[in-house]
Amino acid sequence: PRCIWLSRHGESAFNLTGKIGGDSDLSARGREYARQLPQLVKMSVGDRPLTVWTSTLKRTQQTAKYLPYRQLTWKALDELDAGQCDGLTYEEIENRYPDDFAARDENKYEYRYPGGESYRDVVVRLEPIIMELERQENIMIVTHQAVLRCIYAYFMNVSQDQSPWMEVPLHTLIKLEPKAYGTEVIRIKADI
Ligand code: G3H
DSSP states (O other): OOOEEEEEOOOBHHHHHTBOSSOOOBOHHHHHHHHHHHHHHHHHHTTSOOEEEEOSSHHHHHHHTTOOSEEEEOGGGSOOOOGGGTTOBHHHHHHHOHHHHHHHHHOTTTOOOTTSOOHHHHHHHTHHHHHHHHHOSSEEEEEOHHHHHHHHHHHTTOOGGGGGGOOOOTTEEEEEEEETTEEEEEEEEOOO
């Protein structure tokens, strides 16, 4: 039976400083995750054929770079666009744009960053990805937190507006196996 593997990119320089968005490189820990990933994946995938999908951002490609499988890059897998808040920390957003900060807290699914996206926008732009995933065999997706939350909610049959609250931690490989009665999940945490 076919499976889907999900992983966030390894810890990035922006993750370390609490900044959102951007296109930063992996941190030392993130690079360590990238080095461990092939073994982690191999343990779970075995000898099955696999294709790896990444976003266009450096941190996902740096995370996937040692994986010995065919790789494909999708713009639709890029992180939720934080618009004018891109590159800021949550504290800076709260100070500079208090109304926006409160509005997002009020309705995180619908809230759209000025000049950027909402979770709902991400769900919509993921439609072609989901359609392609439904047609494909074994796929591993290395992408970003908000994007993975939406993909995860879809396969877990959780209402899309709950996407912002799905738990998708760093340095954890998630295996999804869609079955007739629902999706089986196995989480494999890297030892970093
Ligand atoms: O900037 C996007 C983050 O990966 C998602 O975090 O939606 O909880 O702010 P957040």
